[in-house]
Amino acid sequence: MAEQVVAGGGLVSGAIFNPDFTGVRHLLASTARELPLFRTSKYVQSDIGTETYHGIRQALDAGHTVLFSGCPCQVAGLRLFLQSDYPNLLTCAVACHGISSPGWFQHYRAQCDIARESPVVDFSFRNKAKGWKKFQIRQVLRNGQVLQEYFGHNYFMWSFLRNLCLRYTCYECRYKGDNMPADILLADFWGVGSLHSEFDTDDRGTSLVVLMTNKGFKAIEDIADRLFLAEVDFESAIGKNPPIRFSFARPPLRRKFLRDAFRRKLPVLMKKYPISPAPSLWVRGIGKARKLLRSWIKASRSESA
Numbered sequence: 477m478a479e480q481v482v483a484g485g486g487l488v489s490g491a492i493f494n495p496d497f498t499g500v501r502h503l504l505a506s507t508a509r510e511l512p513l514f515r516t517s518k519y520v521q522s523d524i525g526t527e528t529y530h531g532i533r534q535a536l537d538a539g540h541t542v543l544f545s546g547c548p549c550q551v552a553g554l555r556l557f558l559q560s561d562y563p564n565l566l567t568c569a570v571a572c573h574g575i576s577s578p579g580w581f582q583h584y585r586a587q588c589d590i591a592r593e594s595p596v597v598d599f600s601f602r603n604k605a606k607g608w609k610k611f612q613i614r615q616v617l618r619n620g621q622v623l624q625e626y627f628g629h630n631y632f633m634w635s636f637l638r639n640l641c642l643r644y645t646c647y648e649c650r651y652k653g654d655n656m657p658a659d660i661l662l663a664d665f666w667g668v669g670s671l672h673s674e675f676d677t678d679d680r681g682t683s684l685v686v687l688m689t690n691k692g693f694k695a696i697e698d699i700a701d702r703l704f705l706a707e708v709d710f711e712s713a714i715g716k717n718p719p720i721r722f723s724f725a726r727p728p729l730r731r732k733f734l735r736d737a738f739r740r741k742l743p744v745l746m747k748k749y750p751i752s753p754a755p756s757l758w759v760r761g762i763g764k765a766r767k768l769l770r771s772w773i774k775a776s777r778s779e780s781a
């Protein structure tokens with residue numbers, strides 16, 4: 477979509493990393509050369525900045541097409557700013573689990589950098605070298621070193637996925653389900669294998685594209701010959717993606733965790749709040765066996781009594 481818009485003389489706005497990868501901001505791009513910067517999800521609140529909002533309004537007023545992508549609340553923010561429904565504006569929201577505190581990301585990155593000899597020159601939250609489902613956090617250092625970590629072992633991702641570092645508003649997000657303010661909603665199609673196995677053959681990822689308006693429908697229709705598409709029933713499609721409908725509850729530990737996160741050194745923090753993976757099947761199996769054994773002992777005791 478972005479390529480189509482730029483080729484037609486339009487502008488595209490989306491989230492990009494700062495040059496030192498310590499934060500995320502929005503950019504308004506007019507050339508195809510800039511588009512790769514928008515790729516990959518950055519799980520940190522992006523700073524849109526008033527110049528982007530004003531730039532978008534100027535471009536729209538001048539009759540250019542603008543494609544805006546961001547979290548649903550950012551699409552709603554843009555609409556509020558514009559105060560008018562421009563036919564040449566196309567909005568695309570990413571499904572949003574919630575967004576992390578930029579301060580915590582900056583602090584985390586700074587703490588990691590202290591322990592390294594060389595600065596980070598490339599950072600990705602969603603590297604698919606080992607597949608879409610087991611994505612990696614990949615960092616390239618100036619000295620050529622490549623650090624790759626399974627997302628479940630990365631401390632920042634752990635705090636994000638355990639909802640410990642989301643913005644306060646994310647726990648009561650207003651832009652869920654039918655309240656999605658965009659023309660198109662893009663999400664990961666979790667569970668696609670059980671609905672359309674032909675879309676889950678290479679573990680490179682499948683997108684769920686939800687067409688919210690006629691404008692969104694037309695935009696996808698225009699590029700349909702460049703996509704592999706299949707129509708799916710909405711309810712089954714979002715079955716494994718609860719954040720499209722609901723906000724996560726605020727964990728009781730959130731305030732304490734973030735307060736400590738800014739005050740303590742990373743190794744101390746990681747010791748106090750260790751990564752606690754969901755118990756493996758094997759561990760859960762032992763738990764179940766123990767339970768069975770206990771109830772069997774209890775039953776045989778009451779029988780003999």
Ligand SMILES: Cc1cc2nc3c(=O)[nH]c(=O)nc-3n(C[C@H](O)[C@H](O)[C@H](O)COP(=O)(O)OP(=O)(O)OC[C@H]3O[C@@H](n4cnc5c(N)ncnc54)[C@H](O)[C@@H]3O)c2cc1C
Pocket residue numbers: 489490491492500514515516517518519520521522545546547550570571572573574575576602662663664665666683684717719720
């Ligand atoms: C904070 C966050 C939470 C998410 N939670 C979920 C979820 O719970 N379930 C789910 O299915 N999908 C979620 N996604 C969306 C998913 O990861 C993909 O971004 C989406 O499916 C689009 O995929 P893609 O390959 O087209 O784009 P990708 O290459 O993955 O992402 C690029 C697009 O995302 C936008 N983007 C990237 N980072 C940000 C950011 N920080 N703020 C605003 N916009 C950004 C860019 O502008 C660009 O349009 C989340 C994304 C983000 C940023």
